[in-house]
Amino acid sequence: MEGRHKEWRGKALMLMGLLLVTFVGKIASLSVTVNDIECVYEYVLYEDDTVSGNFVVVDHDIFWGSDHPGLDLIVTSPGGNTVHTSKGTSGDKFEFKAPRSGMYKFCFHNPYSTPETVSFNIHVGHIPNEHNIAKDEHLDPINVKIAELREALESVTLEQKYLKARDVRHRHTNESTRRRVVMYTVGEYIALAAASALQVVYIRKLFSKSVGYNRV
Numbered sequence: 001m002e003g004r005h006k007e008w009r010g011k012a013l014m015l016m017g018l019l020l021v022t023f024v025g026k027i028a029s030l031s032v033t034v035n036d037i038e039c040v041y042e043y044v045l046y047e048d049d050t051v052s053g054n055f056v057v058v059d060h061d062i063f064w065g066s067d068h069p070g071l072d073l074i075v076t077s078p079g080g081n082t083v084h085t086s087k088g089t090s091g092d093k094f095e096f097k098a099p100r101s102g103m104y105k106f107c108f109h110n111p112y113s114t115p116e117t118v119s120f121n122i123h124v125g126h127i128p129n130e131h132n133i134a135k136d137e138h139l140d141p142i143n144v145k146i147a148e149l150r151e152a153l154e155s156v157t158l159e160q161k162y163l164k165a166r167d168v169r170h171r172h173t174n175e176s177t178r179r180r181v182v183m184y185t186v187g188e189y190i191a192l193a194a195a196s197a198l199q200v201v202y203i204r205k206l207f208s209k210s211v212g213y214n215r216v
Contacts, residue, residue: 027158032108032118034071039107044098044124051098052158053122056091056165059172071116072109078102091166119165123158125151
């Protein structure tokens, strides 16, 4: 009897590992170019599922000033209700419980006419309960534990994607700042050289006029 129990535990652990490998990586990641309003749709299978994600605006050519209004994100449920809002930001995280199953709409609004590139990640987490798992007393805790471990791993992966997107944004910002500094420095040198040349020409003219006066 004890041998069968150990064998069953070994199979259960193997099943847990296989399920974790299968479920890890179920994060939807995409890049969205927002001109005015762009929407992304995600289907939620179960009520009360946890919908989490993040977004980061990655600028390639445009350097954001302090007066930039940022982007808005509005999440709408299948019933048309707003379940989450992020206003005027270059990046944010979100998490909410789905009030019902169905298609959820994630809409980005860009108040500027310049297109903005957004790195967007989303994950729908589901932990089974007594209504949708097997009734066997040994399978219940295994299924719940698998789901909890899966969600923990997905949360870590989602955070890594968010940090990576922020790192890309900072790198683009630094590169843009460096280009501007180089252009400003080159412009300063050109202006300095032009001013020096004008001074030389002006001084030569002054000396030529003074020599003419002496001759008279």
